[in-house]
Amino acid sequence: MIGLFKIFDAHVHFYSNSYFRFLVRQKTNRLDINTELKNLATKGRIEIPGEDPALLAKRWIEVIDKWKIERLLVFSSIPGDEDAVVKAVAAFPTRLTGFFAVDPNSNLLLSNAEKRLKQENLRGILLYPSLYHINIADPWLDPLFKLCEEANAVVYVQFGRLIIKPREFVGLQTTINEECTDPKDLIPVAKKYPKLRFVIPNFGAGRFEETLEVGKACPNVYVDTAGSNSWMNDHPAKPDLRAVFQKFLAALGAGRILFGSDSGMFPRGYRYDIVDNQTKLIQEMRVPLVDAKKIFYENAASLVDR
Numbered sequence: 001m002i003g004l005f006k007i008f009d010a011h012v013h014f015y016s017n018s019y020f021r022f023l024v025r026q027k028t029n030r031l032d033i034n035t036e037l038k039n040l041a042t043k044g045r046i047e048i049p050g051e052d053p054a055l056l057a058k059r060w061i062e063v064i065d066k067w068k069i070e071r072l073l074v075f076s077s078i079p080g081d082e083d084a085v086v087k088a089v090a091a092f093p094t095r096l097t098g099f100f101a102v103d104p105n106s107n108l109l110l111s112n113a114e115k116r117l118k119q120e121n122l123r124g125i126l127l128y129p130s131l132y133h134i135n136i137a138d139p140w141l142d143p144l145f146k147l148c149e150e151a152n153a154v155v156y157v158q159f160g161r162l163i164i165k166p167r168e169f170v171g172l173q174t175t176i177n178e179e180c181t182d183p184k185d186l187i188p189v190a191k192k193y194p195k196l197r198f199v200i201p202n203f204g205a206g207r208f209e210e211t212l213e214v215g216k217a218c219p220n221v222y223v224d225t226a227g228s229n230s231w232m233n234d235h236p237a238k239p240d241l242r243a244v245f246q247k248f249l250a251a252l253g254a255g256r257i258l259f260g261s262d263s264g265m266f267p268r269g270y271r272y273d274i275v276d277n278q279t280k281l282i283q284e285m286r287v288p289l290v291d292a293k294k295i296f297y298e299n300a301a302s303l304v305d306r
Contacts, residue, residue: 005292005293005296006293006297007062007071007228007296008298009073010260010300011077011224012075012261012262014074014075014084014264015166016056016076017050017056018051019076022081024036028256036101036170040166040169044166044171049267052087052257053083053087053088060072061096067270071094071300072097073099073260074089074097074111074232076098077126077264081100082120085098085100089121097123097228098294099154100116100126101125106133109144110144117147117148123153125144125155125156128158129157129177130158130176130178130181133176133180135185136157141189145196148196152306154197154304156200156201157198159183160181161181182207183213184210190217193220199223200214200223201224201260201262202224202226203231208235208237209244224258225260225295227261241281241286245285249287254295254299258295259295259296274295279296282296
């Protein structure tokens with residue numbers, strides 16, 4: 001607990017050893033895997049964790065214990081790396097809740113998602129429409145959404161700017177489809193599946209007004225506050241974080257905003273500065289304590305706890 005708030009961080013990337021191996025294998029004309037991993041670590045000034053996901057999970061628990069963080073929602077951030085998060089959650093089931101990124105174009109999409117959600121108790125999925133060049137409203141995704149609805153799972157959907165630092169460190173070009181970056185595309189989907197809960201990370205990552213519009217139209221759409229929100233620097237309105245919070249509190253209410261740090265790589269580890277900045281801002285804004293508790297803990301818990 002930090003001050004008066006318990007913290008459930010709803011946006012942490014679980015960058016396992018296998019995550020980096022999956023990433024490196026996407027390179028063409030690559031060197032051997034171990035050499036590529038060493039080069040990646042040097043270029044990014046990051047640590048490549050050992051092969052046991054449970055040990056990486058233990059390290060995360062030790063870090064968040066230091067900062068008095070209660071729980072983390074951890075993402076398997078590349079399709080194929082679900083086992084790492086499954087093992088991490090199994091090691092610390094009361095502290096870690098697992099989600100996994102999916103490749104919506106995979107022929108194994110449904111069978112894998114059913115296994116992860118129904119047999120292995122992962123609690124939701126992470127979609128990158130612009131990265132995989134598929135609109136969130138594409139009918140191809142309907143069976144996936146129906147499965148998530150059956151499993152009482154949560155769907156994170158990344159819109160707006162997409163910056164994936166590990167891909168940059170590996171030397172992989174990230175080619176996105178700009179036509180798939182608009183949060184408003186989620187409106188017909190959220191209305192079609194009213195029992196399914198959707199989360200738009202990073203306040204829409206630059207698609208600020210559009211995300212507000214989605215939130216107003218769809219009561220089953222949430223946002224998270226994750227990371228530094230550097231998109232504000234390039235936004236035409238140049239909002240500060242106070243203005244962003246004010247707009248979303250007015251449009252969605254405190255019950256549909258989730259705190260997130262967007263932590264991931266070591267040695268930086270947990271981004272406590274994000275927690276510190278956002279808890280102080282909420283207090284300075286005189287957000288009622290009952291609402292602050294929702295943002296920093298209760299909303300995330302209500303989404304993922306069965």
